[in-house]
Amino acid sequence: MRRRPNYLAGAGSLVWLFVVGLPLYVMLAATLRTRQDYAENGPVSIPDSFTLDNYAGAFDSGFGQYFLNTLVVTGCVIGIVLLLVPPLAYAIVRSRGRTTSAIFRLFLLGLAIPAQAVIVPMFYLISEAGLYDNLLGVILPTAAFCLPMSALILSGAMRDISPELYEAMAMDGASPLRMFFQLVLPLSRGGLSTIVVFSALQAWNGFLFPLVLTQSDSTKVVTLGLYNFQTEHGIDIPGLLGAVVLSMVPILLVYLFARRALVRGLMGVGGK
Amino acid sequence: MKTRARLPRLVACGATLTLALTLSACGDGDGGSGSDGKIHVLVYGDATNKVEKQLVEKFNKTSDVKVVLDTIPGADYQKKLQTIINTPQAPDVFFNWGGGSIKPFVKAGLLMPLDDFIEKNPDLENKFLPSVFNNAVVDGKPYGVPMRGTQPVLLFHNKKVLDEAGVKPPKTWDELLDAVTELKAKGVTPIALGGGDVWPTQMWFQYLYDRVAGPELFAKAIGGDKSAWESPDSKKALNMIRELVDAGAFGKNYDSVKYTNAGSVQLVASGKAGFELMGSWYYSQQLTDHPDFAEKSLGYTAFPTISGGKGDPKNVAGNTNNYYSVMKKTKHPEAVAEFLKLMYSDDFVKAQLDIGNLPTTTNTKDFLDKAADPKYSRFQYDLVADAPSFQLSWDQAYPQKASSDMHKAIQQFFNGQLDTDGFIKAMQALPTD
């Protein structure tokens, strides 16, 4: 940008940095100090001890397995979303049929369904299907609840594809299938990475479905594992936050990776 | 145009990966009990699981029918249990709090009365302290075997803070009121309270009602006679609570303080508060978070007596113990009976004492010297063994479905949103079965 720096915005951004950063600092600091230090001095104090025990403790309580399970769930949810949503969004944006617009309405309605509202019937559905205490039983509903938002996001992105490009391809006699693969998908990469980030977040932080639909250690996900640090009568805050920080790392990597994809997309357009 | 060709392949890769992962995911997972020659035991997930795992391993070495231990983490145990209890996914044996936590299951005919087991092996009853064992008796039949430790509620204090204010640990209610005045004058919050959790607030109600009216009032109320709440004793107990709150005993911001994030624990340890009424687990909490303080200045007494009260001053309140209950549909009752025997074995008692739990078996007293803190363990054990009545925490004595409304009423009476009559009405509206 060639313009002079915007001091007001800069100051504002620093204020927001403080609001966002303080809790994050407290979180990080808490994970690196002993439980006693934290308890004696409170959350906003300057740490006077250093330890990595909180991270080690997370692994001791079985987090390796939980991570793996969460990874499987997240991978599968992303896979299902990527399989189902692009064709759906494509139809929503390009199809002119009444059926499609009815389907679009259905998904708009879906936005308004809170997961906890359907959890009881969901339990019966999943256990009837023989998927109780099976990761697949967590994956399917989690993916289903990612669909409405993903559809909204991706169809928004696809709307921005210039109609002229479709027309040009139609002139060449291209089928919808060819347009989808050669035009729509490449040009909505940004949207795709957004829905990947979105559904990854949903799956990674999902709590309610795993809670109700699994029970063994072998199917436990990270968010449930966090509860190991919480008992009926107390909580190991540094230990819990250590596990939280660990659990954030993979998803932060996904975000950073997707971010680079976004920027690359931008560059590609600019270079044309 | 290179990128355009890459995307479909990416999607294809994703699809393959999904399929592969999905298929591999289908392989594992075998929850619920079936006819698989296993007993599923469902417990509350926390640090005690260590002992339970050892126990299961030991049992599985000699038994043909294997035990599988399932845990449900923390606060959501009860919700989850209620969802699965009447489905094929229900366990064979499960952890509970006795009292109201199993009453609805008994009413629905889901649980196995344990008289048959006990007839064959009277030790399943005789080896446990009666006041504890009786809390899992519903309609005259036993439905649970104690399986962890007892947790009576005690009045803890910071010795240093009390000394500085010239206050002695109170033996009577009037002494407590005096202590409140003295501590307040010193600029200290007299009593720390994690009102944000509500159940710590409830502890004050439990003891006041028990001391003033005796355990009979609450027993009457939970038996379905709701007029108990309107009795003069009930109103007297409520007035005493009101008096204590209005005297500033808990400061002003107790509703923003939590016990579960160690906020109230820190208040006492740092000397900003004098007392805290809490379950016996408080000691190990302080020992973990504030070892220095716990060793030097943490004092504890039984709840003060109230002159003119109808309740025996030796009565205690709190969590009597946790219990294993058995589902009627279990396919391996003999194996379950064998498993339950372990709950009074010497090894089990020692292992529990080792991690700071206090089992309620009759042989516990033989091992008290080996406990993590013998003096503290003995104090508790004697307190519980001598108590004519052990009042189970209200929210556990009532059916689980009443707990939310009960907590609301307790919080609202404490902070003044409800008056005495309002509180009485709210308690009368609670379901008792």
Place this chain on the structure above:
Amino acid sequence: MTTQITSARPAAGPRKGARRRPPASNATKVGRPSFAWALPAAVFFALFAIAPLVMVAVLSFMTWDGISSPEFVGMDNWSRLVDDPVMLDSIWLTLLLTVLGVVIQTPLSVVLGVWAAGNQRNRAVLSVIYFIPLLLSATAVSVLWRALLDPNFGIPAEATWLFGDGNLFGEQATAIGVLAFVATWQFTPFHTLIYQGAARAVPEVLYQAAEIDGAGRYRQFFHITLPQLRNSMITSMILMIVGGLTTFETVLILTQGGPGTDTTISAYYMYDKAFKSFDFGTGSAIALALVVAATIISLIVVRVSGYDKMRSTMEGVS
């Protein structure tokens, strides 16, 4: 949406203001996908979201505690709800929190999003930090903020001039304030992402033209950036409204609806009825009412804003 970044729209004219061509050739059916493309997703969604919702609707006419078998009770659950003061209060609280959310978060995330859309390196780094709250699970957010707002050892103790005795969770007004604030803290990053993407998609030529006309930074913001963000604003607001009506986690983790019932919003009340009181019938009735309300409101927003017409306007442009 962030997605607009990659849009291949050639740096042409703006959406609005350009003369609309009649949609002649592009209304044809040539090369348009049939509804079959949407079918797999629709079936999947119907199976795992709509079917349970239908079961919820049925449950709302039953009484059920999860243990004994359910029984039909007609309109009992519904008529009890209509007279329930907690339910009525919860509706107002829900609306209040939703409105607070939109009013606080929209300007904040627009400004942040536009700011973060700049290409400066420091902005990129800061946006990554801004994004982090979105990654935290509900448990983590609860533990963090309850600890930070502890009246004796948290921020209120360091700033008594502002917080007084720090009884933030003990009074209705402050408890609602905390809820609105924490929701802002957690969800602003998401909406910032939306606006950041949209702001980057605003054609540079518009700013160049404005600069030649001598328009200052703030004039450009109000006359170019804001109008160009209109569609994103609608999307973001729909999400905020629907989110505000249906989320309950913030309440669950921070106040549990208290003190008393002072912060019991409808979604939390549903949870309270279903999973604490094990009255699944009443819980289902509240759930259904919520879904219906959220749908109606979002349909109204979609209609009023012309979001559903966007397709045709888009195709009319260029």
